Amino acid sequence: MDLGPNAPFIWTAYGMVAFVIAGLITWLVLDGREQQRRLADFEARGVKRRAGPEAGATSAEG
């Protein structure tokens, strides 16, 4: 594929988009795993929430 004299601009643009999107996806996956691991840790120690509204249901729960 010949993109002419401006090829470096084109490849740099596409490369940056791929890099940023791949970085976002990696961060989301790793963050999800970390939260799951911490939840599993609490469950393993038998920690339970007090009776009340769903966690994450309101901003008041933080």
Next chain:
Amino acid sequence: MQSITQRLANPTQFMRLSARLLPWVAALAAAIIAYGLYLAFFVAPPDYLHGEIARIMFIHVPSAWMAMACYALIAVSAFGLLVFRHPLADVSAKAAAPIGAAFTFLALFTGSLWGKPAWGTYWVWDARLTSVLILFFLYLGLIALRSSIEDETLASKLTAILALVGIVMLPIIKFSVDWGNTLHQPSSVLKLGGPTIHSSILTPLLVMGAGFLVLFIAMHLKAMRNEILRRRVKALQLAEVARVQAGQVTAAAE
């Protein structure tokens, strides 16, 4: 029978539904973007004026669309939090901010790389470029404001207010190319009277736009799931602290 809105308002229901949807949405995004890239590089002809460099358009324009759409979603979520106290509104707003910031950065970066060969400069302080830069800083401001306040209820409300004030940027960005001197080309897709781009370039652009939209939906779903899990972890931490304190009080009384 619960409506879809009522079902989604329950975080547990949302987690169950999003777990089922997410793999399909992510796969659909990958498929659409792969097809869009094929169209962009192997089907779309060089632009009659800009030549090959116009191929940057297929990622620049969808990034800019997502930058604005994501902010609109944050503003709607902020409205949902402040007015309707929707249980997932704040989760949605918080989850969308980093993704929107990333798309805004990509719109600025790819536009700059298109500008150098097309205009002879990476940057000009005209209305369009400057207003998108302000949008980028607005995203960073939302993220910074939230993380700087420890009380999450207060943080979510203040962030929501800032998000609603900042929505004024969207029409400014949209019409900035019509209001003053700018190197940026005027709207050619989303305009009254229909698109003015030839279908050989418009089709790959719309396919890439659809791909970026579905990708954004997948990432937002995942980010919302992460945020709900984070809040559950925090609730458990608080419960554990309360249990330990209660145990100490009982021991002291004995």
